[in-house]
Amino acid sequence: MTGGVTRPGGTDGAVETLSTGHRVALPLSTTARARGVVLPASRSAVRSLLPAGLRPVPVTPTRAAVTLLSVAYDRIGRGEIDPYDEFGVLFPAVPADASTRSAVEQVGGYVDFLPVTTEPARALGVDIWGYPKVVADVTHREWGPTRHTTVTVDGERFVEFTVDRPPTIESTLSTISYTTMDGDLLRERLTVDGRIGAWPASAAFSYILGTHPRAERLRRLDVGDRALLRFAADAEFTIHAGRRVEGE
Secondary structure, three states, X not given: OOOOOOOOOOOOOOEEEOOOOOEEEOOEEEEEEEEEEEEEEEHHHHHHHOOOOEEEOOOOOOEEEEEEEEEEEEEEOXXXXXXXXXXXXXXXXXXXXXXXXXXXXHOEEEEEXXXXXXXXXXXXXXXXXXXXXXXXXXXXXXXXXXXEEEEEEOOEEEEEEEEEOOOOEEEEEEEEEEEEEOOEEEEEEEEEEEEEEEEEEEOOEEEEEOOOHHHHHHHOOOOOOOEEEEEEEEEEEEEEEEEEOOOO
């Protein structure tokens, strides 16, 4: 069910009605505190989990990447939806038919799994963009620069994730997320404006996988134990309507 959403991906300039009855305007502005890492993983295993219209971003001839992302939202739109917490598993990817030159501009994160803490948060992602959200127990604890996140889905532990915030500076960047919805591969443009930082080749993180089937899915990726990148953003995140990726 997609509530009153006008089309898959929504429409910029429109007010969309979710299956919960909540109404949100696009593009959607949020404020959040995000922490994450980009880790090396088996290129062939990542490829097997991507839709046909995407290919993984290569790190080496045999390695691609997976992103683990912990997010605490402080504001959603104008307050139409209460703040919530989430945890994401994403695969850096580009359209399968992108040329070497255009691929650089089309690098984005294909969202593979996105546990969130409330039903309106789930509906927001699923109804408009097709984000693979499920309602779960996502708990953040912070001390100094360190955040510890635990995620339990359907009563089973999915992951425990700890990461240190790198130094940040005032900055603005644009990025892309990819989702699938109603058989379409969608591209969502995202802008991030606030304090942003990243640190390469980092070991200042840890994760422990649980017994949930999604944890086993991650285990099969042969994920490395040193991050390609550790990052943070305390910022305004604005997500635009999804657009169908041509060539699908």
